[in-house]
Amino acid sequence: MILAPDNEYSAVLDTCVLAPMPLCDLLLRCAEEPALYRPFWSEETLVELRRTLLKFGMTEEKTNYRIRTMQREFPEASVVVSQQLVRAIAELPDPSDRHVVAAAILAKADVIVTGNLKHFPKEMPAPYHLLAQSPDEFLQHQYHLNPVVMLEKLDNQASAIGRSRQDILVKLEVPAPLFAKAVRERQGL
DSSP, X not given: OOOOTTOOOXXXXXXXXXXXXXXXXXXXXXXXXXXXXEEEEEHHHHHHHHHHHHHTTOOHHHHHHHHHHHHHHOTTOEXXXXXXXXXXXXXXXXGGGHHHHHHHHHXXXXXXXXXXXXXXXXXTTGGGTOEEEOHHHHHHHHHHHOHXXXXXXXXXXXXXXXXXXXXXHHHHTTTOHHHHHHHHHHHTO
């Protein structure tokens, strides 16, 4: 997939938001829409994603397929991060997350989307002009900016697995409860 060059808003997706399939699916479906955002991740993120998916019981074949599909659909999303830059990043609560900040710097991303906000304290991204957001916060912003497209993405996601929008919202309640609530309230569900 080739993204529109005029789409300047971009997000680095952390492993923890790419691992849960319902959340990853919605985030990547949103990234298909040029008006929403451009996704990025470090190569290390894909290595972590592979380990995580295998650890949680996904077969090697399905894991490899999922990562290859992400790379094929978003070839420009992978950011090669040098170890020199990783070492230069200020200390984080979890130093193993430096590659995420490095990818965001190199991609000139606006936001890091992560379920581990404690690993990205507010004072850390400021020197790099970065914002760390939970997937809930990120999806709420996307929804408020373009509700019609977001509802279409939810419906496409549901249709792809033979489910309803409500079924998808139930699956998103843990990683994105306020987003799910906002969609339900607006739609009278």
